[in-house]
Amino acid sequence: MGPVRGSRRRKRADKSAAAAAGVQGSGDWWVDFSARIAGHLSIPEEPINFESIFKVSRKTFDYICSLVRDELMAKVSHLAFSDGKILSVEDQVAVALRRLNSGESLLNIGVSFGINHSTVSQVTWRFVEAMEERGIQHLKWPNCHEIEISKYKFHTLWGLPNCCGAIDTTHIMMCLPSVDTSSKVWIDHERKHSMILQAIIDPDMRFRDIVTGWPGSMNEPPVLCSSGFFKMCEKGTRLNGEQVKLGNGVEVREYIIGDSGFPLLPWLITPYQGKDLSNAEIEFNKIHFAARGVAQRALARLKDTWRIIQGEMWRPDKHRLPRIILVCCLLHNIVIDIENEVRDEMPLLQEHDTSYKQQFCDTTDNEGIILRDKLAEYLSG
Template sequence: MGPVRGLKKRKRAEKNAAARVTAAAPGSGDWWDDFSRRITGHLSKESRKFESIFKISRKTFNYICSLVRDDLMARTSNFAFTDGKTLSLEDQVTWRFVEAMEERGIHHLKWPTSPEMEDIKSKFEEIQGLPNCCGAIDTTHIMMCLPSVDATNKVWVDYEKKHSMVLQAVVDPDLRFRDIITGWPGSMNEVPVLQSSGFFKMCEKGTRLNGEKVELPEKLEVREYIIGDSGFPLLPWLLTPYQGKDLSDAKIEFNKRLSGTRMVAQRALARLKGMWKIIQGEMWRPDKHRLPRIIYVCCLLHNIAIDLEDEVRDVMPLSDEHDTSYKQQFCDIADGNGSTLRDKLSRYLSGRLPP
C-alpha cells in the first residue's frame, strides 16, 4: 500500500510542535516571554499578566511544573480516544499532564490527619459556633453541551433540563477540598451520589468521623459530623437545616449558623469554577470517560494554590454562587439519631440547655 496522503506533512507539524513545547518548557529562561508574545502579539513582562492568565502565581506554577516535569519530558505515549482514534500531540501533552498530576499531586487532596482535624474543628467553631464540625458538603454541576439526538445522552439531563456531570465535595474552613466524588450524571441528585461515595460508606461503617466526642455544658456530648444543605439527608454524621414553616427561635438560629458555616463549600466550588476555564460554562461534547479525571486534577490544582498560600487567590472575588441557575432541592430523609444531635446543638447554640 502506498503512503497515506499528508502523512509526512502531519509528522513534520507534530515534530515542530514538540520542539515548541520543549523550548517553552519550564526551566528555559524565555518560555513566558515567548508564550506572552504569541497570545498577545507583543512582549509583556508584567507579573500580573501572568497571574491574570493562569490565575495562580509564578511560585505556584513553578511548583506544579516541578511535580510533572519528568513525566511530561518522557517519551510521548500512544493515547487514544475511546473510538480508537489517536490523540493529537497537543492532546497527548494534556493527558500526560493529567496523569502526572494524578500520581504526583495526590497528597494535596486527602482526608485530614488527627492533628489537622483539631485545627479544622477549631476554625469551623470560630465561624458560627458549631462545635466538633469536621467539614461542609455540597454538590455542583459541570455543564456539558451534548447532542440531544443521541438517546444515550438522556441520562446526563439534570432537573434543570441541562446536560451535566455532578461533583460532590467535602470542604474545610480554608476552602480546601478534603474528599470528592465525580463522574455521575446530572440526572442523579445529592442522595444517590452521596450514597455511592466511599466517604458515605466509611461514615456508615464508623471508620470516618469517628473521632472523640466533645462534651458541652450539662454533659451534652456531640460526635464528629459534617454539614450540608436541604438537598442532603439528615444523618447521625451529616446535619442539615430544619425545614418547614413556623420554626422555633432556636431552630431558626440553628439554621442561620448552619448556613453561615456551610458557605465555605459554596465558595470553594465557586472559586474552583472561577479559576479553571475548562470547567466553566458548557463544555463542548467532552469525553465523558475522561472528564472526571480533568475535574479531579482541577480540584488538586485548587488545593495546591491553597497549600502554597498563593497570593493570587486573595485578590480573586469571593463568590457564593457556583450553580447560579439551579433551584434548591429538598430531601425528606431524616435519621432519628441525626435529629437528636441536631436538636442538642440547636438548644446549645440558643443558650437553652436540656434539663
Template sequence: MAPLRGAKRRKRQAERAMPVAAQAMPAPAGGDWWDGFARRLAAGQFSKDCQNFESVFKMSKKTFDYLCSLISGDFTRKTQSFRNFRFGDKAILGVEDQVAVALLRLTTGESLLSIGNRFGMNHSAISNITWKFIEALEERAASHLKWPTPEEMATIKAKFEKIQGLPNCCGAIDTTHILMCSSAQPNSNVWLDGENRNSMVLQAIVDADMRFRDVVSGWPGSLNDSCILRTSGFYRLCEKGARLDGQMELPGEPGGSVVREYILGDASYPLLPWLMTPYQENGLSPAKGEFNKRHAATIMVVQGALANLKERWQVLKGELWRPDKHRLPRIIYVCCLLTNIMIDFEDAARGGMPPSHNHDDGYRQQFSDVADVGAAAQRDLLCQYMSRIGSSLPA
C-alpha cells in the same frame, strides 16, 4: 493502505499557514524561561498583559516551579512523544513549556484548536500535553487531596468552631454541575438534569480553609444530591463508622450531652448522625432560626470553594464541547488537586472568599425529607447549645 492523494500538498500548505507571529518568536539563548514564554504569548496575542506571570497562570511562580519539579520525571521520559510538536522557534517542548500549555488549557477554558493556533501547534498536540499533565498529577500529587489525619482534624474543628461556634464540625459538603453540550450518544438523556441541561455532577467536601478533602465526580446530572451521596465511598465509610466516628461532650451542658463528629450540608441532603442539615419546618422557634443562620454562614466555605474552582479553572465553567465522559472526572479531580496545592503553598494568587458564592447559576434548591431520629436529637442538642452560647458568637 496508500496515503490519500494530495495529503502531502495539504500538509505543506498548513505549515505555510502557521501564524507568522508564532514562527517569528525564537526563545532567547540562556535567560529566564518565562521571558521567552511571555514573548510567545504576546506574539500569539494570548493576553493583553503577558508580562505578569500570575495574571496569566493565576498562580505564583513558586507554585508553578513546584508543579514542574513534581512531574518532571514523567515528562522527561515522555519527551519523545512531542518531538513533532514545536513552537514557532522550532524548539522541542521542555517541562516548563508543557506545564504552561496544560495550565493555559485548564485556566482559560479555551478550545484545543484556539490554544493550538496561538502557538502554531495542532490541537492534538495540546490535547496530548494536557492529558499527560493530568495523568502525571494524578500519580504524583494525590497526597494533596486526602482525608485529614486526627491531628489535622483537631485543627479543622477549631477553625470551624471559630466561624460560627458549631462544635465538633469536620467539614461541609455540596455539589455543583459541570455543563456539557448535548450529545447524540446512546443514553444521553441520563445526563439531563432538573434544569434540562446536560451536566456531570461534582460532590465535594471541604475544610474551613476551602481545601478539598473528598471529591466524587462522574455521575450524570439526572441524579440528585442525596442519591449521589448514598452512592459514594464516603457515605459507606461513615455508615460503618470508619469516618466521623469521634465524639465530643459539649462544655457546660448536662452530663451525657455528647455529639458525634459531623459535616454540614444544605437542605438537599438527608439528616444523618454524621450530616447536619438545617431545620425545614415552618414557624421556626428563635433558637432554631438562629441555628439555621449559623449553619448557613458556616457552609459558605464549600460554596465559596466551588465558586472559586470554576472561576479559576475556566475549563469547568460554561458548556464543554462534547467532552470525553470518561476523562472529564479526572480533569475535575486534577483541578481540585491544583486548588489544594495552591492552598498548601499559601499562594497569594489564590485569593479568599469569592464575591459571589453562586457556583450553580440557574439551579433551584433541592430538598430532602429524610431525617434519622438519632440525628434529629443531635441537631436539637446542638441547637440548644448554640442558643445558650449565642451571645458570645460572632454575628
C-alpha cells in the same frame, strides 16, 4: 575554568530587572516563554503578567513542574512549537495550565502559544495523567492533627462544635450531541446536560473528599450514598473521633454539614425545614448557612479559576471528564497548600450553580434529629 568576574553581580541585576518587569522570581524559562507568547498576542505591547496567564504564583508553578517532571520526561516527546523547538517540561505545564484555567478552545490556545491545536490536546492530557499520579496526596481526608484544626476553626469562626467539614454538590456543564442515545441520562432537573461533583470541604476551602462522574440527573442523596465516604461513616470508620462535651453534660459526635438537598443523618447535619420554626431553630439555620458558605465559595473558586469546568464542555469524553475535574481540584488545593493562604476574595453569597433551584430531601434519621436539636440548644444558649 572559574566563573567570570562580575557574573554573579550581573545575575543579580538580571533578577532585579525581571522583578521590575512584574515577573519576580522568574528564570530564563519565563523570559524566553513570555517573549514567545508576546509574538502571538493581539496586543504585543501589553506587559505579560505571570499570574494573570496561569492563575498561580511562580512558586506554585515551579512546584507543579517538580511534581510532574519525572512523569513527563519518562515519555518520549516530539511535541514542539511551530518553529520546531521541542517543548520543555515547563512549556508543557504552561500550556496545560492555560488550557485548564482559561477554558478556551484548543485552537485559541494553540494560536496564543504558537503550537498546533492537536499538540495542546496531547500536552494537556499528558499533564492530567501526570497530576493524577503525582499530585493525589494533595486531596485526602485530614489526619488527626489536621481534623482538630478544622474543628477548631469551625467552632471559632461559626460556633459549631466538633464540625469536620461542609458538603456540597455542583454541576459541570456538558454539551452532548442529540444523536448520542445515552445523552438523556445526563439531563438534570434544569433540563441541561451535566455531570455531578460532590465535595467535602474544610474551613480553609480545601477539597478533602470528592465524588464525580455521576450524571446530572441524579439528586444529592444517591450520589452521597454511592460514595466511599458514606460507606465509611455508616461503618463507623470515619467521623469517629472523640465526642465533645457541651453544657449540662451534653455530648456531640463528629459530623459534617450540608444543605437541605442532603438527608439528615447522625453524622450529616442539615438545616431545619418548614415555616413554623422556633427562635433557636432559626438561629441555628443562620449559623449553619454561614458555615456552609465555605463550601459554596470553594466550588465557586474552583469554577472561576479552572474555567474548563465552568462552561459547557463540548462533546466531552465522559470517561476523561471526571479525571479533568479531579486534577482541577488537586490544583485548587495545591494553590492553598503552597501559597499558605486562602484566596477568598469572593463575597459570601457567591454561587457556583446560579441557575439551579434548591432541592429538598425529606429523609431524616432520629439520631440526626437529636444531634441537630442539641446543637441548636447549645447555639441559642
